[in-house]
Amino acid sequence: MLPTTDRLSIIVPFYNEEENVAELLREIRQACPAAEIIAVDDGSTDGTLAKLRTEPGIEVVALAYNCGQSAALYAGLHHSTGELCVMLDGDGQNDPADIPALVAALAGADVACGYRLHRQDTWNRRIASRFANKIRRAFLHDGIRDTGCSLKAMRREHVRFLVPFNGMHRFLPALLKNAGLTIVEVPVNHRPRLRGVSKYTIGGRALRGLRDLTGVSWLLTRQLRLPPGVLPVRKA
Ligand code: UDP
Ligand code: MG
Numbered sequence: 001m002l003p004t005t006d007r008l009s010i011i012v013p014f015y016n017e018e019e020n021v022a023e024l025l026r027e028i029r030q031a032c033p034a035a036e037i038i039a040v041d042d043g044s045t046d047g048t049l050a051k052l053r054t055e056p057g058i059e060v061v062a063l064a065y066n067c068g069q070s071a072a073l074y075a076g077l078h079h080s081t082g083e084l085c086v087m088l089d090g091d092g093q094n095d096p097a098d099i100p101a102l103v104a105a106l107a108g109a110d111v112a113c114g115y116r117l118h119r120q121d122t123w124n125r126r127i128a129s130r131f132a133n134k135i136r137r138a139f140l141h142d143g144i145r146d147t148g149c150s151l152k153a154m155r156r157e158h159v160r161f162l163v164p165f166n167g168m169h170r171f172l173p174a175l176l177k178n179a180g181l182t183i184v185e186v187p188v189n190h191r192p193r194l195r196g197v198s199k200y201t202i203g204g205r206a207l208r209g210l211r212d213l214t215g216v217s218w219l220l221t222r223q224l225r226l227p228p229g230v231l232p233v234r235k236a
Contacts (some may be wrong), residue, residue, distance in 0.1 A: 008035040008103060009082030009156065013072035014052065014090035015042040019195035021051040024092050025058065031096040038079050039090075042072040069199075070168040077159045086153045091196055093120065094151040095189035102153040102186050110158060110181035113144055113173050114151035114188035121192075128202045132209055139217050142174040144185065151188050154181075160231065163219060167212040178220045180228070 010028055014021065021039075028037060037058040041049040043066035052060045061079050063072060073087055084106060088094040098114060105112035119126050129148050136147060147170050154176065161179035162168060168175070177183050 007083040008032060009038055009080035009085045010035050011038045011073060011076035011080060011085060011087045012090045013040045013042055013069055014044060014048050015066060015199055016044045016046045016048060017090045017196050018047040018051050020090060020092045021048060024090060025055050027096040031099050036082050038076045040072040040076040042066055068166050070166055073169050074164050080156055083156060084153060085156050087150060089150045091193050093191050093193055095191060098151060098188040102151060105184045105186050106153055109184035110155060111176050111183045112153040113183060113185050114149045115146035115185050116149050116190035117187045118190060120190045124202060136213060139213055140174045140220060142177055144173040147173055167208055171216050174216060174220060178223050180225055
């Protein structure tokens with residue numbers, strides 16, 4: 001583990017993002033110089049892992065094969081040592097300059113979820129996302145306006161409330177809220193993807209999202225809800 005002087009861990013999943021690594025890590029360091037940075041290489045087949053290995057002062061978690069965004073985040077969360085964890089995408093669409101506001105919001109809630117004020121995606125992606133958010137809210141009543149925004153902050157001790165499955169990252173707020181945690185939403189910047197390509201198609205995401213929605217609807221009715229203080233807090 002890296003020695004860290006800060007209580008903040010920043011977790012970033014990278015899958016074939018070789019052109020985005022250097023600039024994004026520079027921005028993260030600039031925004032949060034003392035934070036622990038956990039870069040998860042999700043089985044990339046390009047030069048992402050090699051690039052990550054040349055970056056000083058970060059911890060690299062290398063998954064042996066492509067496990068998916070949820071798995072990469074879950075692995076990163078479990079490798080983190082800070083008291084607070086922030087997650088953001090590795091393609092540069094989330095702005096690291098928003099991290100301090102997200103962390104500040106944790107003073108008033110257990111979880112802080114970014115929502116993208118001005119989406120910088122194609123019109124068909126924006127419509128699909130709006131539709132998906134509406135359906136999810138109607139089914140799960142999680143009250144979250146933009147679960148597709150990857151910029152999120154939470155306390156590391158609450159990682160235990162996550163139920164790992166492929167697609168979990170889209171339901172983080174629902175799972176955490178259902179476990180009894182409080183959530184605040186924070187408006188964040190969103191930027192166009194300048195380099196590399198999206199790892200998802202609209203159709204693929206819609207199909208998987210619908211299937212996951214039925215599973216999560218069930219799970220939320222059966223998720224363990226223990227009174228506070230019952231589970232021991234995991235120390236760094
Ligand atoms: N990602 C990952 N594993 C995957 C797919 C994606 O780690 O199997 C990462 C990807 O590198 C990026 C983030 O998840 O950092 C979001 O992916 P992407 O930008 O393609 O999603 P979109 O913005 O199109 O929703
Ligand atoms: Mg993206």
